Amino acid sequence: MCRIFASCALAALLLAVVWADHHHHHDSSHSHEGEMACHVLSPHNADFAFTLYKHLNAKVAAGQNIFYSPLGISTALSMLSVGARGDTHTQLFSSLGYSTLDQARVNEAYEHAFHMLNHSQENQKLEVGNSVAVRTGFNPLPAFLNDIKQFYTGEVFNVDFEKPDEAKNQINQHIATKTHDKIKDLVKDLDPQMAMVLINWVYFRGQWEKPFNGNLTTKRDFHVDENTKVEVDMMKKTGRFDYYRDHAKFVTVVVLPYKGNTSMMIVLPDEGKMKEVEGFISKDHIRSWYNSLYKNNINLSMPKFSISAEASLGETLKEMGIVDAFGEKADFSGISEDVKLKVSKVSHQAVLSVDETGTEAAAATTLEIMPMSLPEVIELNRPFMVFILEHSTRSFVFMGKIVNPTA
Template sequence: MCFYGQALKMCRIFASCALVALLLAVVWADHHHHHNSKHSHEGEMACHIVSPHNADFAFALYKHLNAKAAAGKNIFYSPLGISTALSMLSAGARGDTHTQLFSSLGYSTLNQTQVNEAYGHAMQMLNNSQENQQLEVGNSVVVRTGFNPLPAFLNDMKQHFTGEVFNVDFQNPSEAKKQLNQHIATKTHDKIKDLVKDFDPQMVMMLINWVYFRGQWERPFNHNLTAKRDFHVDENTKVEVDMMRKTGRFDYYRDRANFVTVVLLPYKSNTSMMIVLPDEGKMKEVEALLNKDHIRNWHDSLYKNNINLSMPKFSISAEASLDEILMEMGITDAFGDRADFSGMSDEVKLKVSKVSHQAVLSVDETGTEAAAATTIEIIPMSLPEAVVMNRPFMTFILEHSTKSFIFMGKISNPTAQ
């Protein structure tokens, strides 16, 4: 699936942002190969060419992140952001380095022109303003003063990835770090303030992607119904959370064979949050089967049902260094002396030194401005299904026009910062 608007003032119900920084440092490589691709026109929905591959990459990445996560730790990241940043990197890669990037991203049947065009189309759609939603996706290419990347690479960044290019004096590390963190904080509305902590003094270029989302629930929770309740992190640990409650008709599916309950919570836009709640003690079994096909099947199986929903109010942040994980996923040459980024520079040989990612997520009752309205909901005369999210659950933020996973993760402890 592949899922991505703008404008909302005052109150928020969900705010989240993420970004990926790719740091490139000078290195001596052994060889250069040029990857040629034929230009092809992919039509109006070009972004859908990469969406199923991005979904596969998202779940492969989840399994690696989950394998390294400590027990009870939250996982949250932007598959869209990471795929975009790596696709920017691939535009300057050649030979085996390019092959490994495309293989890990799932793009082996595509060429770079198709991928560039897909992201060019996605950027336009994702940044298309919507009345009740704020979604901003963008990229920057930060170049060391005095270093001159190939014009063709910079043109690809500007044309297809809406990349803004600017210079930074990396020889003044403290000032450079301050400038970069201020840039990232501005783009993420001060949600991510300190991602760049240090960098290789030889660094000549940084690729940055950011994703910022802010949306209103289609049907807000009532503040007056929120109350303190226990959330069971595991069988031995419980924490107290503010539990929001709402009764109504929701898109719902109970997959008994795979031990999950699925609820879809729409925003006032073309995005929605899918909640996947494993049965008690069944998180590992659900994680083992997690892939885009199961998500699609659950999404297609949803039906309107009378639900008494209890959901924690929370704000979390997750940060990860992706170097080791990406190497485990097959992107190895990019980090070593065999790296071939001759599509970025024909004067200086380059490699990747660091890949960093940070994402934050806040969920509360309402996303409405001051207003008054009266609604009367008529429901069947039957006892509602009770869905109580008082144990670890998985969440997916889906954007429907581009069929993208903007964000995904596992909430193990809503009180952890």
């Protein structure tokens, strides 16, 4: 993760998660029934987002950014749950917060969410989707692939993992295309025995409702911590913003709207209070602050920046309770009844760029799924014997030796 703008970490998280409890007037045109279908997941995904944040935050070094797509990671794990059974499924649903839901309801909620998220809007681009890269010769159960296509907008394509460099390039190019070249090299290497890779991508490009004037951008110091400062391009804008000051919780909240139905919520902890705010913050605080916003005259200064963060999530997800999926107890019989599978690696990368005109953000998640034990390789590339047996009479009906299959 890049060593820049540590204090922006919380704001970056909130950009990605605030939609989960976002009941702004922009949404008022949606029907109650329409809201209910996709909002079933909202509180659970928001809780997962903050739990994941705290686990990731415990691992980063001082001065490092955190940025990720909670929606992308929840979606990828939900796709995986479609093929999980038994304790493996239970652990996935428990960690995602879906214990009170069943798979069918989760699937239907995602189907509606993708319909809403991918609904094109003028001046805003938001694209969320999924793919499954399947090993040539490996045949997942049709029911699994059908559910991925129907409920998760899934694209399925074949990859020859026996040529790992070509497979890596093919998957990375697919991700780059979907994220408008923002995520280019997420997959670093692939095992030739890989069975399949589940892929999620999220891309967002939003224009500020009221852009910053580039002529007012100046060089200013940004204080990474008490002892470290860096020079940044600081954008400036004066106007009336949705604002709230929570003295009891030591935070200042400002919301910057984009054109369309999205906005960036910035939560600025008081000096020296970042750790304290990180310790208590939850979706309930976001909802409370959002509902307390009022218009106020603000002279806003905000850094212009571009960051990238990358993480391997396997150990983090195990800490959060998804254990069996990675080991010998994994049950993905909903993907294949013939080959025992397990998750070998979960990778995530996210980028965020903020400038005078707006914001561009992208993320991708990959779940690499391996056969639990490597199959014995048998290649009939030398002379072999063949027997055709009739079992009721225990007879050798035919037998022979194949020395030259072309003769």
